[in-house]
Amino acid sequence: MAAPLRVGFVTGATPDKWARAWRERRREPLELVPVVEEDQEPLLRDGSLDLCLVRLPVGRDGLHVVRLYDEVPVVVVPKDHFVTAAPEVSLDDLADEQLVRPHASGWTPRVDQLEWPAMSEREAVEVVASGSGVALVPMSVARLYHRKDVATRPVTDLEPSTVALAWLVERDAEDTQAFVGVVKGRTANSSR
Template identity: 65%
Template sequence: MQPDNTPFRLGFVTGATPDKWAARWRERHRRPLELVPVEETDQARVLAEDAVDMCLVRLPVTGDDLHVVRLYDEQPVVVVADEHVVTAVDEVTLADLADEQLVTDPDLVPGWAATSTVERLDWPAMTPREAVEVAASGAGVAILPLSVARLLHRKDAAHRPVVDLAPTTVALAWKRDRDDDWTQEMVGIARGRTSRSSRR
């Protein structure tokens, strides 16, 4: 690959952990790597606007002009106040949460509308951190990917797996017109290819 002194910008959504890949990149290349935190609601926008070269996204991500490489799945969990009844069990189902106020976006929780038995309050849109704060207060519950719940953990909150929810998927995404040797190098690092292994 040709030398390049401009930073390669890798975006990552909350909960994704690119540090290991960044270390491998820096071991192999002199080209600077810039890690750019991205809110999940902004992941499609930063790609469309070329604010990053690639992004660790949480599927689905919109955009017909994107390459997407799935990396790993995550278990969804419910975040509750530390004295909530849910903390007495090791795992829950959606039905166990049917009478709870969901503070995160119900459209992101398949089956919630059909399961819930209470009228949802008019909650404003929240970042994951805000949703965890509200859940910790006891006013409602939040359903988030496990890595996000771990990252935002508080002493006054707890989380449990929601076993009948499909996993969420973390993937690498980039625009087709930005597909070059550098993006493929990052794909290889994320997939565990060594510096000596073939891209094929």
């Protein structure tokens, strides 16, 4: 039997509909591999993954990258936080807040930030729930790690995060192109 097509997906991305379409059309096995954002590009470049649903940016040298969709950035706060009084917030509303993942969003608030150890999105939401700060994450990540003791609000002036499909230029095989076609919505009978 052929080796499976290994498709990574970054936290929050949902490859299910594409995997289902693949399995309906193809005999080759498909293996979905969850990856954290820090590992998405290295796993593609070292050949551990054939393709990956990545969160941009990634280095474009030697990679094909197809933008798929943008995600709304949200702030995760304790349930009783003042920003929950509004349906959305701006960065000015958060300027005096402690970010528990200060470098993950690319935005730096006005106040000095504590030095936090590196942490996953799940860990960040747990820290927020304890009342020790706020986190900025894509909406899909906030939904994935939702808890009863936290709330989220869209951040209107923070750039959206973009999810894309990426693969090595040298890995442009027929099965790769077939999966790209599935993701782009080509039907089983359509051609490139």
